[in-house]
Amino acid sequence: MIEVHELTKKFYTGGREILAVDRLSFAIPPAEVYGLLGPNGAGKTTTISMLTGLFPPDAGTVTVDGLDLKTQIMAVKAKLGLVPQDLALYPTLSARQNLTFFGQIYGLRGKQLSNRVKEVLEMIGLTDKADKAIETYSGGMKRRVNIGAGLLHKPDILFLDEPTVGVDPQSRNAILESVDRLSVQGMAVLYTTHYMEEAERLCDRVGIIDLGELKAEGTRRELVSLVGQRDQVLLALAGNVEAAATACSTIDAVHDASPREDQLELVVDEARRALPRILETVADAGASVRAVEVIEPNLEAVFLHLTGKALRD
Numbered sequence: 001m002i003e004v005h006e007l008t009k010k011f012y013t014g015g016r017e018i019l020a021v022d023r024l025s026f027a028i029p030p031a032e033v034y035g036l037l038g039p040n041g042a043g044k045t046t047t048i049s050m051l052t053g054l055f056p057p058d059a060g061t062v063t064v065d066g067l068d069l070k071t072q073i074m075a076v077k078a079k080l081g082l083v084p085q086d087l088a089l090y091p092t093l094s095a096r097q098n099l100t101f102f103g104q105i106y107g108l109r110g111k112q113l114s115n116r117v118k119e120v121l122e123m124i125g126l127t128d129k130a131d132k133a134i135e136t137y138s139g140g141m142k143r144r145v146n147i148g149a150g151l152l153h154k155p156d157i158l159f160l161d162e163p164t165v166g167v168d169p170q171s172r173n174a175i176l177e178s179v180d181r182l183s184v185q186g187m188a189v190l191y192t193t194h195y196m197e198e199a200e201r202l203c204d205r206v207g208i209i210d211l212g213e214l215k216a217e218g219t220r221r222e223l224v225s226l227v228g229q230r231d232q233v234l235l236a237l238a239g240n241v242e243a244a245a246t247a248c249s250t251i252d253a254v255h256d257a258s259p260r261e262d263q264l265e266l267v268v269d270e271a272r273r274a275l276p277r278i279l280e281t282v283a284d285a286g287a288s289v290r291a292v293e294v295i296e297p298n299l300e301a302v303f304l305h306l307t308g309k310a311l312r313d
Contacts, residue, residue, distance in 0.1 A: 001157050001188040002051070003027045007060035009046055009212075020046045022212040023060070028157065033179065033189040035203030037196065037299060043212035044192035045085060048159045051190070052082050065156060081155030083147050085162045091135035095126055095145045098134060099152060106153035120148040123181075125174055140171020147178060157188040164198065176202060196299045208303055215306040220299060221270075226306075229297035230255060231271035233278065235264040239287035247285040248278055271296070 009021040021043045028034040036044050050057045053073050062069035064076045089098050099117045108116055121127045124144040134142060143163055150158055160179065164172045179202055182189050193199055199206050200220055207217040216226055237244060245259040248266060253274035256267040264282070268274050271294045282289055304310055 001028055001030045001065055002190070003061075003063045004051065005061045005063075007047065007050060007062065008058050009043075009050060009055075010058050020212050021050070021057070024209075024212070024214050025060075026207050026214065026217060028188045028190060030156070030188050031183050031186045032204045033183045033191055033202050035199040035206040036190065036192045036209050037194070037199045037203075037206050037303070038192075038209035039194050042194075042209045044209060045161055046212070047209075048082070048161050048190070048192065052080055052159060053077060078153075079156040081150035081153065081158040083150040083158065083160045083163055085165065087142050087146055088149065089134050089142060089145055092133055094131045094133055095121065095137075095148070096130040098145060099148055102149045103152045108152065116152055116154075120151055123151065124148045124178060138168065138171065140167035140174070143167050143171065143175060144178070147175065151182075155187065157190065158182060160189065160191045162192055162194070164193070164195070196303070200299055206299065208299070208306055210303075210307045216302070223299060223302045224297045226302065229301060231268050231297070232295040233266040233268050233271050233275070234293040234295070235266070235278075235282065235289055236291035237262055237264055237282065237287045238290055240285060241287060243285040244282045244287040247281045251277055251281060254278070 004027065005025050007021055007024040011018045011020055024047060026034065036047065038044055049055055051062055053069060053076065064079055067076045069076045090101070093101070096117060099120055100113065103113045103117060121130050124147060126141060126144060129137070129141070134145065137145070147160070147163060164175050167175065176198065179189065179191065183204070191202060205217060205219055206223060208215045208223070216223055241259040241262060241264055244264055245257040248254050248264070249257040251274065253269045254266055255269070258265045266278065268278070275292070275294070279289060300310070
């Protein structure tokens with residue numbers, strides 16, 4: 001749906017050059033949520049600003065559904081939905097009035113417009129508060145209306161720029177559930193965030209970005225494999241823990257088996273796939289399993305490995 005090749009942007013401030021985005025390349029097919037994960041100042045918002053035509057890149061190309069952003073900008077914009085980091089709503093108008101206004105800008109009219117506003121209000125869970133002024137809403141509710149405005153014209157690709165910043169946990173969860181449903185409808189989504197847990201929950205693939213450069217991309221499992229980290233399995237056992245450790249060490253996927261009193265600690269490749277074999281082996285060794293815990297490496301460890309700093313530094 002969108003292909004980005006060698007996208008570059010420089011800014012000049014205080015007499016010096018700042019490379020905000022450095023030869024960024026990635027592609028997002030339909031029905032995929034692609035996350036750009038990086039700290040504040042990594043170049044995420046600058047990237048979205050270029051992809052939506054808000055300002056031109058210094059180099060590189062952007063193609064949306066076969067259309068070139070530079071030469072066919074109006075046709076491309078018709079396929080895009082944008083949810084900016086800052087709220088883009090009229091505070092004295094209600095949610096329904098805001099959505100109606102933005103729907104008219106998108107060219108919707110009459111029954112088509114009113115039906116679509118109704119659908120979006122249901123999607124963002126604000127039907128019962130649709131006629132209250134935006135200025136009376138909580139931060140999370142405002143964010144949800146902000147997302148709704150970007151969905152009105154059923155875009156082929158939606159850009160979400162840090163949509164959960166500064167919202168309460170309940171609203172944050174509602175926003176994440178809404179995003180979860182979008183790819184099911186066939187929409188391509190570019191989701192920027194500095195929250196590792198959001199990227200892990202929502203995104204089919206993640207691009208790790210820092211100082212404007214894409215350090216790596218892939219599924220969570222693919223990214224973790226770059227670091228060479230493995231899963232950890234903790235088994236609370238009753239019986240012969242030593243025998244269970246010796247038996248588990250013969251399994252190909254197990255790289256280390258360490259007995260600890262009534263617990264067995266294992267270092268394993270793809271633990272969830274290997275777990276049935278591990279449990280069978282433990283039982284055959286004369287031990288019974290009282291509890292199982294699987295600890296998988298996360299994107300925080302990957303980011304630290306690739307950049308030399310923690311994600312929120």
